[in-house]
Amino acid sequence: MLQFRNLNISPDAPVAQWPTEAVQTALERGDLDDWRRIGAELRRDPWGPIARRLEEVLSHSRPYGVAEIMEGLLERARAGAEAAERRHVAAEIRRAVSESGLTSTEFASSIGTSASRLSTYLNGKVVPSATLMLRIRQVAERSRAVA
Numbered sequence: 001m002l003q004f005r006n007l008n009i010s011p012d013a014p015v016a017q018w019p020t021e022a023v024q025t026a027l028e029r030g031d032l033d034d035w036r037r038i039g040a041e042l043r044r045d046p047w048g049p050i051a052r053r054l055e056e057v058l059s060h061s062r063p064y065g066v067a068e069i070m071e072g073l074l075e076r077a078r079a080g081a082e083a084a085e086r087r088h089v090a091a092e093i094r095r096a097v098s099e100s101g102l103t104s105t106e107f108a109s110s111i112g113t114s115a116s117r118l119s120t121y122l123n124g125k126v127v128p129s130a131t132l133m134l135r136i137r138q139v140a141e142r143s144r145a146v147a
Contacts, residue, residue: 002030015041015050023050024057027066035066039073046077089133090124096136097122100143110143111135 002011004022011022015037018026026034041050051074058067097107097118108118111132120126121136128136 002026002034016045016048018050018053020053020056023053024061027054027057027063027070028061035069038070039077042074042077043080046074046081051077086124086127089127090122093118093121093128093136096140100140102139102143107139110139 002025004011004025007019007022007025009017009019009022011026011034023038026038038050038054041048042054045051054070054074058071061067097104100107102110104118104122105115108115111118112135113132117126121128
């Protein structure tokens with residue numbers, strides 16, 4: 001059973017509340033259940049405080065076998081989050097094009113890009129820059145106001 005020494009937090013507390021020393025203790029002296037809890041927190045927030053604490057711990061402590069597993073968990077959690085974000089952006093762009101009442105070619109032209117480039121945004125292969133995303137929203141809003 002995991003125990004934290006010299007910490008004012010219990011191992012039963014939510015992982016999101018664990019300080020860096022608790023994460024290190026869990027990696028070095030914890031078991032599969034403790035590591036699963038850390039993994040669940042990484043999936044919930046792959047760039048959050050626990051992910052940052054894990055990176056800090058792994059930069060100077062390499063618990064045998066656990067370090068590689070945790071790095072893989074973090075990498076997969078971030079890749080999954082990025083894929084979800086790409087899908088979300090693509091859906092927002094599809095909605096903007098649809099609500100604008102313009103054809104894809106007309107919409108692409110009005111945001112200053114080609115129809116083929118817009119297609120890569122619509123299917124999530126490419127994520128537009130923040131400024132282009134603003135332009136997409138502005139064109140959709142203007143088109144709705146005219147309609």
